[in-house]
Amino acid sequence: MGSSESAAGRNRCLTGIDGLDNILYGGLPRNNAILVTGSCGTGKTSMSLEFLLHGAEEGEMGIFVAATEPPEKLKENMMPYDFYDPQMLEKKQILFIDLHELYKKAKTEAPEIDQKGSEALIKAIVGAVRSHGAKRLVIDSITSICARLLTADLIREFIRGLSHALAQEGCTALLIAEVPAGEHRYSPYGVEEAVVDGVILLGNLERQGDLLRTLQVVKMRGTTHSRAKYILDLTSVGVLLAPLLKGGG
Amino acid sequence: MEATATGVQKLLEIPPASAIALEMTAEHYFDAVQGILDVFAPQKKLDAVYVTATIPSKSIIGALTTLEVDLTRTRFVDCVSRMTMGASERDDRAVYVESPTMLETVLLKVEFLLRKLGGAEAVVVLDSINSLAIHNSPRVLSEFLLMLTNHLRARGAYTFIFSMEEYASEEIANILNLVTDDVVRFEGP
Numbered sequence: 001m002g003s004s005e006s007a008a009g010r011n012r013c014l015t016g017i018d019g020l021d022n023i024l025y026g027g028l029p030r031n032n033a034i035l036v037t038g039s040c041g042t043g044k045t046s047m048s049l050e051f052l053l054h055g056a057e058e059g060e061m062g063i064f065v066a067a068t069e070p071p072e073k074l075k076e077n078m079m080p081y082d083f084y085d086p087q088m089l090e091k092k093q094i095l096f097i098d099l100h101e102l103y104k105k106a107k108t109e110a111p112e113i114d115q116k117g118s119e120a121l122i123k124a125i126v127g128a129v130r131s132h133g134a135k136r137l138v139i140d141s142i143t144s145i146c147a148r149l150l151t152a153d154l155i156r157e158f159i160r161g162l163s164h165a166l167a168q169e170g171c172t173a174l175l176i177a178e179v180p181a182g183e184h185r186y187s188p189y190g191v192e193e194a195v196v197d198g199v200i201l202l203g204n205l206e207r208q209g210d211l212l213r214t215l216q217v218v219k220m221r222g223t224t225h226s227r228a229k230y231i232l233d234l235t236s237v238g239v240l241l242a243p244l245l246k247g248g249g
Numbered sequence: 250m251e252a253t254a255t256g257v258q259k260l261l262e263i264p265p266a267s268a269i270a271l272e273m274t275a276e277h278y279f280d281a282v283q284g285i286l287d288v289f290a291p292q293k294k295l296d297a298v299y300v301t302a303t304i305p306s307k308s309i310i311g312a313l314t315t316l317e318v319d320l321t322r323t324r325f326v327d328c329v330s331r332m333t334m335g336a337s338e339r340d341d342r343a344v345y346v347e348s349p350t351m352l353e354t355v356l357l358k359v360e361f362l363l364r365k366l367g368g369a370e371a372v373v374v375l376d377s378i379n380s381l382a383i384h385n386s387p388r389v390l391s392e393f394l395l396m397l398t399n400h401l402r403a404r405g406a407y408t409f410i411f412s413m414e415e416y417a418s419e420e421i422a423n424i425l426n427l428v429t430d431d432v433v434r435f436e437g438p
Contacts (some may be wrong), residue, residue, distance in 0.1 A: 082365075210351050231353035237364045242356040243396065247389035 004100065014171040016054020017047065019230060019241025020200075020215070026034070028173055028198070029222035031165035034224075035142070035193055037177035038202030042215055045069070046234050048138040048174045048201070049078050056093035056134040057083060057170040062136035068178075071096035080236050084160060095132060096238050099144065102128065118158045121145070126165040130192055135240040142175035143188055152191050159195040197221040202232070205244075212222045213239060255433050257284035261292060262430075263372065268398035268408040270378075270425040273435040281435045282309065285374055285409060287318040294409070296366040296374045297323040298359050302380040303411075305330040306343040324362040326355060349384040350363055352393040356400065363404070373401055377411035385421045392430055396429040 012027035021027045028034060034109065036044050045068075052062035066074055074096060078084050103109045105127075106120035129137055139145070140158070149155045159175070166173050175196060177187045185200060186193040193199050198220035205212045210229050213232040217225045230241040257280075263269060273281050282299075290297040301309060311396060325343040332348050339345070344358045351372035363371055375381075376395070381390055395408065401408045412425060412432075425432055 208348075208350050210348055212351065212353065231357065233354060233357040233361070235357075235361045237361060240357045240360055242353045242360075245352055245389050245396070246394050247386060247392045 008147075013060075013063050014054065014058070015051050016057065017050060017239045017241070020047075021100060021216075022227045023217055023228075023241070024220060024223055025225060026165065026223075028172055029209070030130065031167040031170060032157070032197035032220070033166055033173040033175055034198040034200060034220075034223065035177050035187065035196040036174050036200045036202065037179055037193070039156065039181040039183075039204065042202035042204060043215075043232055043234050044176050044178075044202055045074070045140055045240065046139060047077060047239050048176060049074065050238050051174055052080060052094050052136055052138060053078060053083055053088065053214050056085075056088040059093075060135035061092070061133055061213065062094050063134045064094065065099050065102065065128075065130060065137070065139045066096055067099035067127065067139075068141055081238065082236050083238070092132070095134075097128060099139075102165060108148070111148060112150055113145075113154075114150060115154060118149060118154055119161070122158065122162050122165055126169060129166065129169050129171050134169075137166060137171050137173040138176065139173065140176040142192065143178045143179050146189050146192065155189050156191045158193055163196060185238070193219070205229075205231075214244065250282075255435060256437055257288045260284070260289055260433070263384045263407065264379040266402045266433070267407045267409060268402065268410070268429045270410050270412055270429040270432040271435045272412045272414055272432060274328065274416070275413060277435055277437050278411075278413070279312070280381065280437050281411065282374075282376070283316065283318060284435075286313060286320070286323055287316070289407075290322065290372050293372070293407075295322070296363065296369050296371040297328060298362045298366075298371060299323060300326040300328065300352070300375045302349045302361065302374065302384075303376050305333070307338070307340060310340060310342065313398070322366065324366060326362065328355060337393060344347075349381055352381075352385065352389065355395070356397055359397070360400075363406070368390065370405060371401075372407040373397075375408070377412045377413055378415035378425065379413045381413075382421060387424060391424045391427060393422060398428050 011030040013030045014027040055062045098161045101123045106115040106124040146155045199218040201216045203214045205214045215232045229244045233240045306327035326347045327343045328349040331345045
């Protein structure tokens, strides 16, 4: 099947971010695991929270696995959105789980995780998805898990195993990767982008002394998509995107 | 494109989703601002987004408030105040763009305000192409205006692009001919 045919035929998971859904010609291919990557302050967490909020609006339960920020702070970050409804949290349409709880459950609290631990952690994450019937998952960040995995092969196997298991559960996932500022790569370990189904790259563009946030869909299996760079604005109506002006240098 | 002379009443005949270049002298500048925000928008029941790259929104709001113009349905994209370090007092009716070179951000702020205003039919005023031309090359300005006017056409919104005759140039005339449906000379109320 050609990519344009599969784009038309495959079930989509609308992010609710108009610009992004347009770039993807109708949303993320459902059950994909997508790497959302970029340096600090580029909008990765905000975009992922919005993905879950719009999911909740559509009746799709979402889980946010937090490693870098306390859940309480993340909940506060949701409140300024015009489409935020406190009932989404009260009714557990969105659930925040501290990653350390999952480490405990998988008995992988040690700083290094081996093959067995990796499998147990996948089981713990997928178990949470299954028990809550989650259709959307965010892991912020996958980098913090990768830092505990001993080798590049283990990282590859962990992400592949997790992606596969989440797809089996009918869950679409955003895996957030943190890349140091100024480095032109998609992930810190160099293997994450090869295994996932898609890569959304967020960045900063300095132009004539102005600092602009950018978004680019680098890869997305199962759909045709724009590969152009877009300017991104984080607002109370959500993420807004505009094409980068080519004459702008 | 030959500019036809007109006043506010004539503007009311313009169909929705039109992009109009409004040429004027400095003498008629404020008549045009007031005419669009106080006559055109209310009569057509439109939300208004006013993009200023010429003078700070605070000055425009102040002048219109003195004239008792109802600004309930008007919001401003201010590309001047931050650049001149003059936006310490923020107005809830305005959003601020750091520099008139951030044209994509201007697009995004217009879209943001249109959504915040509630998605009714709207008019967007760009004040002015001459001011933007000081900070941006003709190429990027053409690209921006083409994107803005097409986006607003698709929304069914009116676009008015101010062009000051005192600062007119062949390059600006060419851009306006390219991106607008009509060039109109505004000659008072």
